[in-house]
Amino acid sequence: MEEESTSEEEDDDVEEEVEEEEDEAEEENDADQDDRTASNAQAGPSGQREKITISLGKKGLVCHVCGKKGHCAGFVGSVYHDCPFKPCYLCKQSGHTTMTCPFRIAPEHGCRQASGICSDGMLAFVRQRELSGRRQDMHIEQNDWLVDSAVLKLHSRRCTCLEFHPTKDNIVVSGDKKGQVAVWDFEKCASASSDGLCKVFDVETGFDTVVLNMNPDGWIPGVTNERTWVMLYGLDVCTERQLIIAGDNKGKVYFADARTNKEIAQHQLHKKGNKVNTVHVNPMNCNLMMTGSNDWTARIFDIRAMSSSVGGSSSNGNSGSKSDGEPMEVACMDHPKVVNAAYFSPRSGTKIMTTCIDNRLRIWDYILSASDAPDREIVHSHDFNRYLTPFRAEWDPKDAAERTVIIGRYISEDFGGAALHPVDIMDASTGRLLTQLVDANLSTICPVNKPHPRLDVIISGSSRSLYAWRPVSKDGEEDSERAKVAAEKKNKAAPSSNHYVSYDADDAATEKKKRKAASAAAVQEDEGVPAGKGKGKKSAATVFSEDDTPPSKAKGGRKKKDDDQPEGKKRKK
DNA sequence: ACGTAATGGGCCC
């Protein structure tokens, strides 16, 4: 907002000042930098932008990134200009900015093959042939997906996770930073929600059962503090073993029996004081579990040793009982930074993909080589860790070849005058960007994305809202409308129109309740404190059962919004 | 149209 307006103003200033100050600038000691930024601007899509030499025009300003004078990092219209004195935001190397990063323009995102694979011989030959064969269809498709529907401000805090209903195709469940759970029917564009601690939640009835409560005494002012309060992060359910497995912010992993909803074990599997961000049970072998953690590792465990204790006496409190046998660590994948996510491939369970905040996705093609270096590292922009839910790359379970992965992108790109943050669909085997999802209706960053297990639907969680993407049909009547929208978007990034169905969960009626509830629960507003205690709290959305009428604003099913653009910046040029 | 708070990781002492 702020940046938009300033840069727009300054655009004009700049054009004028450039002429005046050109000579002077040559003598500045940072003239090189200016030149470089200038050429960056030229590289932009708009030819007219060549003249906008931001660095020169902002000579009097101080760069808020490095504090030096003579240039100013920030948006010029929809194009962000890096501070030239900082390492590249994308690959982290010095000497260039994001705009000119070799990884950014590399066809395969800087995908680096492991040495073993690149070695001479038949394998290398076949691989080379594969790659060069594939390069022919290299164009990146865009605009073949659009946001089809959305629930805006569904959550009171940013969305942190998404899961589809196992059988109901139209139902997606989302969780937020506050521990609240929402259920969204993206066909009807209506939603239900419930406050949650660490619970099993029945989507049908709305009832929940507490499974794990790591803070049984609740928050005692003066006694409890941020250090002692336990929060849960990674979570997975092994249906075969009827196990619920959750990781906390202290490096511990908890195991609960899904039949009794009781904790049966807890183990310190990661370095103390570090979050266990994800837990994933191998889809083909429930003895194997993988965790991704803030201790810069992803680890694979064999849980057979402890699983014999299922049904045994439950450990409690801080005993950290290890008497039942600890999960055996079978591999530890070291990373140079925090591991946001570590997932087995969804079908065979053979491949491994990790999302690390060093801006790289790492792929191991075989579990057996997990102790070695990854087979591939793909440079991809997803490193922002403040303000946003950590990015997590997800496998597309529909892809039998287990190559398609999806991840939101942090760094924005200029799409016809709008700075948008695409959701990327990539090939984990080559590092190639297959498709980038952009829609003028979605201008905020999407750290959480989930491909539907059966349908051509992708749900994105962005800030407090959820969005459902669908492909633009290549044929049929609908096509013209959506194609038009896409074209419109491409050219002007104007808020697209008819296809877009949204429901603002934060409507006036519920807002009232929310305020009331919020003030009543003001003490718990701290995000570190799960909202479980505040049971009566109302969510932004109205609760409805499947056959009920959707909440007031969405009455009558789909509601068309012609003129509305949801949350977020509208960067126009 | 502004101003600003919430927020998490990393590093240094």
Place this chain on the structure above:
DNA sequence: TGGGCCCCCTTACG
């Protein structure tokens, strides 16, 4: 081991 400080393109609200 802990407090303090820095930081990168945020987002929503007042």
